[in-house]
Amino acid sequence: MSLAENPSLAACPGCLAAPAEAVREGEAQKGPQTIRLSLPTIHCAGCISGVERGLTGAPGVLSARVNLTLKRVAIEAERGVTPEALVGRLEALGYEAHELDDAALAATEADREGRDLLMRLAVAFFANMNVMLLSVAVWAGAEDATRDLFHWISGAIAIPTVIFSGRPFYASALGALKGRRLNMDVPISLAILLAVGLSLWETALSGRHAYFDAALSLTFFLLAGRYLDHRTRASARSAAQELAALEVPRAVRLGEAGEENVRVSEIAPGDHVLVRPGARVPVDGIVLEGASELDRSLMTGESLPVFAGPDVAVHAGEINLTGPLTVQVTAAGQGTALHRIADLVAVAEAGRANYSALADRAARAYAPVVHLLALAAFLVWMWISGGDARLSLNIAVATLIITCPCALGLAVPAVTAAASGRLFRKGLLIKSGTALERLAEVDTVVFDKTGTLTMGAPEPQDLDGHDAGDLSLALALAQGSSHPLAQSLTKALEARGVHPARLADLREVPGFGVEALADGQRVRLGRAGWVGTEAGGVTATWLGGEGRDPVSFAFTDALRPGAAEAVEAFRARGLDILMMSGDAPAPVAAFADRIGISQTMAEATPEEKAERIAELTATGRKVLMVGDGLNDTAALTAAYVSISPASALDAARVASDIVFLGRDFSPLPDAFDTAGKARKRITENFTISTVYNVVAVPIALLGFATPLAAALAMSLSSITVSLNAMRLR
Secondary structure, eight states, rough: OOOOOOOOSSSSSOOOOOOOOOOOOOOOSSEEEEEEEOOOOOHHHHHHHHHHHHHHHSSSSSEEEETTTTTEEEEEOOTTOOOHHHHHHHHHHTTEEEOOOOOGGGGGSHHHHHHHHHHHHHHHHHHHHHHHHHHHHHHHHOOHHHHHHHHHHHHHHHHHHHHHHHHHHHHHHHHHHHHTTTTTTHHHHHHHHHHHHHHHHHTTTTTTTTOHHHHHHHHHHHHHHHHHHHHHHHOOOOOHHHHHTTTOSEEEEEEETTTEEGGGOOOOOTOOEETTOOOOOEEEEEEEEEEEEEOOHHHHHOOOEEEEEETEEEEETOOOSOEEEEEEEOOGGGSHHHHHHHHHHHHHHHTTTTTHHHHHHHHHHHHHHHHHHHHHHHHHHHHHHTTHHHHHHHHHHHHHHTTTSHHHHHHHHHHHHHHOOOHHTTTEEEOOOHHHHHHHTTEEEEEEEEIIIIIEEEEEOGGGGOHHHHHHHHHHHHOOOHHHHHHHHHHHHTTTTEEEEEEEEEEEETTTTEEEEETEEEEEEETHHHHHHHSSSOEEEEETTTTTTEEHHHHHHHHEEHHHHHHHHHHHHHHHEEEEEEHHHHHHHHHHHHOOEEEESSOHHHHHHHHHHHHHHHOOEEEEEOHHHHHHHHHHHHSSSEEEEETHHHHHHOOOOOOEEOOOOOOHHHHHHHHHHHHHHHHHHHHHHHHHHHHHHHHHHOOOOOHHHHHHHHHHHHHHHHHHHTOOO
């Protein structure tokens, strides 16, 4: 192990900056420019003020504004200010930053769907209230010209409203019909359009009954359910886009003219690129010159940096920690391993989209029955009435309105909203509208190790067994490095009151460790081979030197609070448990014994993790994947349902259905219980909707359903379903 500088250890460890977005191409060459940097792990007001103050103090920067929700900062700067300069400024302040492809995220910044639904809901509510007021007069006994006038005014309000507000249902129904299938929006759209059309016909013929109020009530309640469903989910960006955005858009190419900063798209296999310390590797390639260490946790989940020297393969997305590296390119752009992971995620996302929600499955059986009942009502009344098409169509439309799945449309989103609120108070954020339904069916749980079951922070063990002089010397050397093990060792020794030894000529050797002179003799802290011994099977750093026997300081990863209890709770529920990790077999096996997991998979690549999930799925398993890194993203997306911690990489959080906001795993078993209760409430709501139809349909078929009865029946069923859902809270 070497004690190399690690920029990931910022002044605020929870506020590490992720790669920065690139300057948008095509900007005007006059006036100030806008540079956007992505900061996906900032979480507090201190981070906001720290970033803004640090950037506004940079030469040429006019203003900087951090958006904590989007985890980004928009910088207005003079021409000539480069993203690289601002990246360096942030690193000097203790924040890691790299360029990020702005185009890959451009389509993800606005929640257009939510705003569109809210606007249509508001229009439907306003129109419904006005038409209801006019309907009161009709229901109270208005006759002839007065009734017709109120009907015409109601029609003037209702017709443009249902055209505008009902568009989400029409678009969905049209898509289903084009695919030769039925969904819930088909009977909804048919009921709305027929109700308005028949009401217009009745009004033109000076008829007594019009269904404008019922059509608007139906539109409003169903839009409320649709918006409720939308708000239960986070405005999730595509995980594939987030992964693509992590690719470094520029690189330093070495040519005959020296160094040149070019876009990665201009780099070809065989080119040579320079990767400076602290920068993310932009391509796949082979190291030609230099020695350093690489942080591969993003790609492989390995908890410790690895040595990088000549002939060592590197991959896009890895972080160079110590010294400069000259890399010969083997793949760039879409040919890199990082891009292949993005492709895996995109495929997995498409597969998950095939999940059919309970409401849609119910609608497939429900919609044909509704249509057949309405058609039967029309035909029977045509026969009974001797061909009175007006009466027969009135009864058929009344049947369609009363049996329209308004309660069915609210059954799932109302329960999901109540369950999501309950879990949010326990620290769990539900992002997917179908996550709870799928979670209730899970029979297998797959955990990542580093950063998920553990905190990803090494802790020194058995310090009491070391000589006081060794501790003092180790502290003095460790204080000279920002390497994760050095920082952990420094913190532990300082907490014990150890005083550092006096050293001279302290220097760091890239890729190996730290060395200095103590009483005229050279001492080293770092890799086992560098200090003259052999590495064991545990994570350790070694202290050695002239005339000294090497001494090891062993480390173990800190267990996440509540992790052992959660594993035991899952086992008690009869779930199979598997742990997959990119770490070596020895630490994986040791940790599995420590936490009580018998099935493990070590040195797993991102592709192998996704393949393992696919294998389990192919055998009929319903898999819950819990992970936090880029190497877990494809597996998270491929799983039946997935969970990640809030501390996870942004792409992993985006790929997950559920995010737990705290450090403690304790709420996870409760999520299973809540999911089971939610599924039960959804089933109860379907039962309520069915009972309502059993009672209401005969009334409609016999011709007793007036517009008032239709509107009240729909409202009553919707309110009943909502109240039943609220029991979850």
